[in-house]
Amino acid sequence: MAALWKSVALATALMLIPCAAPAGDWPQWRGPTGMGFTDEKNLPTTWGGKTAENVLWKIDLPKSHNPYSSPIVVGDHVYLTWSLAQPLEHHVTCYQKSDGRQLWDAVVPPGKLKYTDGRATYSAPTPAADAQRVYAVFGSAVVAGLAAADGKVLWRHELERISFDVCMGSSPVLYPGTGTARAVAGQDTIIYLADQNDRKSSLIAFDRKSGAVKWEALRPDAQFAHSTPIVITVKGAPQLVIAASGAVQGADPAGGKIIWWCKNPGDTSSPAFGGGLVYADDGRDPSHTGICVNPSGTGDVSATNVKWQLPVKNDLSSPIIVGEHLYRQSSRTLQCIKLADGSPVYSEPMPGYHFWASPVATADGLLYFATAGTSYVIKAGPKFEVVAKNDLGDMHFASAAVSDGKIFLRGNKFLFCIGRK
Numbered sequence: 001m002a003a004l005w006k007s008v009a010l011a012t013a014l015m016l017i018p019c020a021a022p023a024g025d026w027p028q029w030r031g032p033t034g035m036g037f038t039d040e041k042n043l044p045t046t047w048g049g050k051t052a053e054n055v056l057w058k059i060d061l062p063k064s065h066n067p068y069s070s071p072i073v074v075g076d077h078v079y080l081t082w083s084l085a086q087p088l089e090h091h092v093t094c095y096q097k098s099d100g101r102q103l104w105d106a107v108v109p110p111g112k113l114k115y116t117d118g119r120a121t122y123s124a125p126t127p128a129a130d131a132q133r134v135y136a137v138f139g140s141a142v143v144a145g146l147a148a149a150d151g152k153v154l155w156r157h158e159l160e161r162i163s164f165d166v167c168m169g170s171s172p173v174l175y176p177g178t179g180t181a182r183a184v185a186g187q188d189t190i191i192y193l194a195d196q197n198d199r200k201s202s203l204i205a206f207d208r209k210s211g212a213v214k215w216e217a218l219r220p221d222a223q224f225a226h227s228t229p230i231v232i233t234v235k236g237a238p239q240l241v242i243a244a245s246g247a248v249q250g251a252d253p254a255g256g257k258i259i260w261w262c263k264n265p266g267d268t269s270s271p272a273f274g275g276g277l278v279y280a281d282d283g284r285d286p287s288h289t290g291i292c293v294n295p296s297g298t299g300d301v302s303a304t305n306v307k308w309q310l311p312v313k314n315d316l317s318s319p320i321i322v323g324e325h326l327y328r329q330s331s332r333t334l335q336c337i338k339l340a341d342g343s344p345v346y347s348e349p350m351p352g353y354h355f356w357a358s359p360v361a362t363a364d365g366l367l368y369f370a371t372a373g374t375s376y377v378i379k380a381g382p383k384f385e386v387v388a389k390n391d392l393g394d395m396h397f398a399s400a401a402v403s404d405g406k407i408f409l410r411g412n413k414f415l416f417c418i419g420r421k
Contacts, residue, residue: 066121106151155211169226217256274321372411
C-alpha cells in the first residue's frame with residue numbers, strides 16, 4: 001500500500017506541471033517543464049566503468065571557454081552552445097541523436113559586451129529549441145534564432161540595456177509550449193529574464209519566428225539574478241514564477257505583469273513546483289532562507305500564502321519537488337525536506353557529485369543526480385537509498401538531458417549518450 005501511495009503522489013506531482021513539449025524532447029533548461037521532470041521510465045541506472053557499460057556513444061567536444069550550458073534534445077538533434085574568449089566567438093552545434101555525428105556548427109556574431117571577471121563565461125545560458133528553430137543566448141548580450149535544419153542564423157538581437165553582474169546566466173524559456181498553454185495564449189515566444197544592476201532589469205518576450213520584441217516589462221527594483229523562471233499552471237491559467245534578487249514573484253507570461261510576490265532572496269537557482277506549492281531560494285548563500293509559498297494569491301502574499309521559511313543549505317544547482325518531498329543538494333550533501341511543513345527528513349553525503357548540476361526526476365520514482373563526472377541515482381522518498389553510483393571521469397557543471405530512453409551528459413572533453421545496450 002505504501003508503494004501505491006508513493007506512485008500516486010509522484011503521478012500527481014507530475015500532472016500538476018504543464019506539458020511544454022512532445023514526449024521524447026528535452027527542449028530547454030531542465031527539460032519540458034523547466035523543473036527537471038521527465039515522463040521516461042526504465043532509464044539506465046549504471047554506466048561507464050572499464051567496459052563503458054551503457055555508453056552508446058561519446059564524441060570529442062571542441063575546446064572552449066567555460067562552457068557551462070547544458071545540452072538540449074529536440075527530435076533527432078542534440079544541441080550545445082559554446083564560446084571562445086579570444087578571439088570572441090559564439091557557436092551553436094548540432095549533433096545526430098542516434099550516433100553523435102555532428103550535423104552542423106553555426107557561428108553567431110558576438111555583441112558589444114565584454115567580460116573582465118575571471119569567473120565569467122559567454123556560454124552559461126542553456127539554449128532552447130522547437131522543431132523549427134534553436135534559440136541561443138550568449139554572454140555578449142546577444143539572443144539569436146537559428147534554423148534547426150542547417151544552423152542558419154535567422155535573427156539576432158542585441159540587448160540595449162547592459163549592466164550584468166559577472167555574466168549572463170539566465171536561460172531562455174519557451175512560452176507557450178505545445179498543449180493547453182499555446183491554445184490559450186495564441187502566440188509563440190521566447191521569454192528572457194534580463195535582471196541586472198543599475199535599474200536596468202527587464203523581462204523580454206521575443207517572437208520565435210522573427211526575433212521581434214513582442215513585449216518588455218521593465219523591472220527597475222530588481223537587482224542582478226542568474227536564475228531561470230519556470231512556467232506553471234495556477235487555477236487553470238499559466239503563470240511565470242521568478243526567483244528574483246529580493247523576492248519570489250508570479251507573473252503573467254503573456255505580458256510580464258506581476259501577479260503576486262513575497263520577499264525572499266533569489267539569485268542563481270530556478271524555482272521548484274509541486275503539490276500546488278512553489279519553493280525558491282537564492283541558490284548561492286547557505287545562510288539565506290528557502291521559502292515555500294502557495295502561488296494562488298495576488299499582491300504581497302507574505303502574510304497569507306507563505307507556508308514555511310527556513311535556512312536551507314544550497315549551491316548553484318536548482319531544487320526539485322517529487323511527491324511529498326523537496327530535494328536540495330549542497331556541497332555534495334543531499335537534503336530531503338517535507339514539503340508540507342519544511343521539516344527535515346534526511347541529510348546525506350554524496351561524495352564526488354558536482355553540486356552545480358541539477359537533478360532529473362523520472363516517472364518511475366528515481367532521482368538522477370547525473371553529470372559526466374560522478375553521478376548518483378537515488379530512489380525518491382523519505383529514505384536515502386542509493387540505486388547506483390557512476391563516474392565517467394569527465395567532470396563538468398552541466399545538467400543532464402533525457403530523451404527517448406537516453407541520458408545525454410556534457411563533460412569538459414566529451415559529450416556522452418547513455419542508453420541500454
